[in-house]
Amino acid sequence: MADQYSKSMTVGVEPRGNVVLAIVAGLVAAAIGAGIWMAVEVTFKLQIGYVAIAIGALVGLAIRTLGHGTHVIYGVIGAVLTLVGCLGGEILSHLYLTSTAQQSMYDLARSTDYVQTVQGIFTKMDPIGYLIYGLGIFEGYKLSIAK
DSSP states (O other): OHHHHHHHHTTTOOSSOOHHHHHHHHHHHHHHHHHHHHHHHHHHSSOOTHHHHHHHHHHHHHHHHHHOOOSHHHHHHHHHHHHHHHHHHHHHHHHHHHOOSSSOHHHHHHHOOHHHHHHHHHHHOOHHHHHHHHHHHHHHHHHHSOO
16 A cells, blocks of 8 residues: 555656756857857857757757756757757847947846847747748657657
8 A cells, every 4th residue: 555655646747857957058068059049149150040940959958968868848948048049049140240449248237127038039020930840840849858
């Protein structure tokens, strides 16, 4: 009887998954992805949608590799952090491209209204941009969950 009770208490507990490690790995991967996004946009002076898909893959694989989770929550973490990485890359690109000798990127970062900046990103985005973001977010979701 006690054995049945202890089994019912552990339903839903994942013995090998680590949510905290998954979040840390995903944050690091999203930051690296944001840097890659900025480098590509600044170098080529255009937004290449495949970078969003690459960020999703990078975040998802990092979460899967270090988090080892098989539950949907790992996919949600991957999707959210992929979006964070893509938006972070766009914001970094914007800050870099609008900085001047008189106002550095750091000064701009301190004075920027990020809510308005994100709203501007989504306002200017065309349907293909939404599709590419969606594909990247889907990659982040799908690849985050271990099989």
